[in-house]
Amino acid sequence: VMTYGMYICRLSRAGDVEFALKFLLYLRHRNQPLNSTCYNAVMIGFCRKGEVYKAMEILEEMKTYGVTPDVRSYSILIDGFCKKGDILKSRSLLEEMEGRIEEASEFMVKMEGQGIIPNLFTYNAIINGLCKERKSEMAKEIFLSMLKGGLVPDVVNYSTLIDGFGKQSNLEEARKLKESMLNNGIIPNKITYTSLITGLCNSRQIHKAWNLFKEMIDQGLIPDKISYTAMIAGFCKRGDMEKAWKLYSKMEENGISPDVVTYTCLIDGYCKLSQMYRA
RNA sequence: AUAUAGGACACC
Numbered sequence: 001v002m003t004y005g006m007y008i009c010r011l012s013r014a015g016d017v018e019f020a021l022k023f024l025l026y027l028r029h030r031n032q033p034l035n036s037t038c039y040n041a042v043m044i045g046f047c048r049k050g051e052v053y054k055a056m057e058i059l060e061e062m063k064t065y066g067v068t069p070d071v072r073s074y075s076i077l078i079d080g081f082c083k084k085g086d087i088l089k090s091r092s093l094l095e096e097m098e099g100r101i102e103e104a105s106e107f108m109v110k111m112e113g114q115g116i117i118p119n120l121f122t123y124n125a126i127i128n129g130l131c132k133e134r135k136s137e138m139a140k141e142i143f144l145s146m147l148k149g150g151l152v153p154d155v156v157n158y159s160t161l162i163d164g165f166g167k168q169s170n171l172e173e174a175r176k177l178k179e180s181m182l183n184n185g186i187i188p189n190k191i192t193y194t195s196l197i198t199g200l201c202n203s204r205q206i207h208k209a210w211n212l213f214k215e216m217i218d219q220g221l222i223p224d225k226i227s228y229t230a231m232i233a234g235f236c237k238r239g240d241m242e243k244a245w246k247l248y249s250k251m252e253e254n255g256i257s258p259d260v261v262t263y264t265c266l267i268d269g270y271c272k273l274s275q276m277y278r279a
Numbered sequence: 280a281u282a283u284a285g286g287a288c289a290c291c
Contacts, residue, residue: 006280013281040281047282072282079283124283131284160284194285230286237287264287 001033009041017045021058028065036062036070043073047080055080074111075122078104082129101129120146124157131164136173139164153184159192166199174199190216194227201234209234210243225251229262236269244269 004027011020020042027034039062046055055077059069081104104126108118123146130139140161147153158181165173174196178188193216200209213231216223223231228251235244244266251258 002280004280009280037281042281044282074282076282082283119282121283126283128283156284158284163285166285189285191285196285198286224285226286228286233287259286261287266287268287 001035001038004032005035005038005041008038012041012045015045015048017042017049020045034062034065034067036067036073039067039069040072040076043080044076047076047083050084052077052080052084069116071111071116071119071122074107074116075119075125078107078122079125079128081107082125082132101126101133104129120151120154120157123151124160127157128160128164131160131167134164134168136161136164136168136170140173153181153186155181155186155189155192158186159189159195162192163195163199166195166202169199169203171196171199171203171205188219190221190223190227193221193223194230197227197234198230201230201237204238206234206238206240223256225256225259225262228256229258229265232262233265236265239269239273241266241269241273 004023008020008024011017011023024034024038024042027038039058043055043058046052046058059073059077062069062073081100084100108122108126111118111122123142127139127142130136130142143153143157143161146157158177162174162177165171165177178192178196181188181192193212197209197212200206200212209231213223213227216227228247232244232247232251235241235247248258248262248266251262
């Protein structure tokens with residue numbers, strides 16, 4: 001089972017879900033033992049392609065053939081439903097989103113009915129879905145209900161919420177969340193910091209963002225490509241190309257390779273600057 | 280061997 005499972009996981013990861021599914025069905029026909037991991041791997045492949053309904057069919061399929069879905073199976077589906085709108089952009093956003101969250105929550109109820117307890121992954125899928133829908137307040141309520149249920153939050157929960165509030169320009173709430181995570185002994189990581197930095201930059205609080213960037217380093221965290229690019233983007237948007245360039249140089253000095261996004265920010269910044277001179 | 284969070288632009 002393990003060897004087959006590994007093969008299915010690899011296929012699914014490589015994006016060849018159709019083949020992974022064929023292989024899985026083939027194994028089932030030959031009465032080979034299959035476990036939830038094999039099915040989960042295929043489900044996530046379909047979810048990543050935006051074909052959540054196919055993933056749902058797989059859930060039914062596994063039940064039919066006597067494999068009990070686990071908490072991961074459900075979490076994968078919930079996450080898939082929450083993200084569907086990001087992949088299929090055709091339908092009206094709000095309608096689609098409400099449907100998505102409802103359907104995802106239905107799954108949560110179903111899981112609980114079957115004695116499968118939602119875990120941090122499950123909750124965070126919903127929290128993230130709500131945040132991306134700009135409903136961070138609601139996300140926070142779900143988060144609080146999760147705490148009431150006795151789950152201990154982790155850095156991912158907090159980072160998700162901080163990013164959500166930051167994207168809604170509610171930096172006060174984002175700051176409070178950072179404080180509360182520290183009070184709970186959860187250490188912000190580079191993703192938490194980058195979320196905060198991006199939020200501050202988009203609210204024209206570059207100075208605070210820069211202080212956080214320095215704080216992150218003081219805390220012993222190593223900024224990566226994304227952290228640097230977020231900060232560089234902030235300087236560029238503001239037309240502060242001197243600081244942007246300085247940070248870009250520092251990034252290279254530290255052996256972090258910029259990518260196309262980093263360069264896009266810099267080029268964009270310089271273009272805007274020359275237009276300002278022209279004007 | 281399988282699930283959740285961060286960067287420009289575009290989409291919304």
